[in-house]
Amino acid sequence: MPAIAVRNLSKKFGRKLVFKDVNFVVKRGEKVAIVGVNGSGKTTLLRILSGQIKPSAGYVEIFGKNPYMDVELRKKIGFLSHSSHLYRELTAKENLIFYAKLMGVDESRVSEVLKLVNLWKARNDLVRSFSKGMEQRLKIAKALLNDPDILICDEPSDGLDVRGREFIRNYIKNFNKTVIISTHSEEEIRLCDRVLGFRDGSIVELSR
């Protein structure tokens, strides 16, 4: 069974068609980049894959199940997005404890992920004092709380400096499970096994 199977997927917002009849399969352990011009539908596709929003037609299966309908399945998905929410008046650790409780994850995992993203020393600092790079690392920590089998990242290094970008890339490179990222970065594309591109509302396999 593949990690991701997308069949005849279409998404409309009101009367606006974003994409139509999108088909692709991602094998377990594969790293796939999604590319396309601004507004082509990358974020929308990733939100459907992570079970946040419903397709208009067609279906998505993650490990053979529907992410929109299956709460347990969503626990296996780590989603790093621009809209990942952090509480700025709480510390890094307090944020992660809050989300760990929400996800039903053991609190001991909070220390693990803080160390993993190099935020252990800053664990008791308020998020409002964090740089953009630190915030992004904390969002990664949040996405990893449930030790996901699939990592879905929406433009993960957008707006980060060289060190921040390097951290994210190393992380993605060394993540040994399935990864799907939307990106405009050549370096991130090179980390991936395959590249899928949005073109005129459908998706095509691109050679690298």
Ligand SMILES: Nc1ncnc2c1ncn2[C@@H]1O[C@H](COP(=O)(O)OP(=O)(O)OP(=O)(O)O)[C@@H](O)[C@H]1O
């Ligand atoms: N909730 C929504 N309601 C209405 N339209 C939306 C909504 N979300 C996205 N869209 C529209 O769907 C289209 C695709 O947007 P999306 O954010 O998926 O593109 P993208 O490829 O991720 O763009 P970017 O590279 O700028 O992040 C855009 O025209 C956008 O305005």
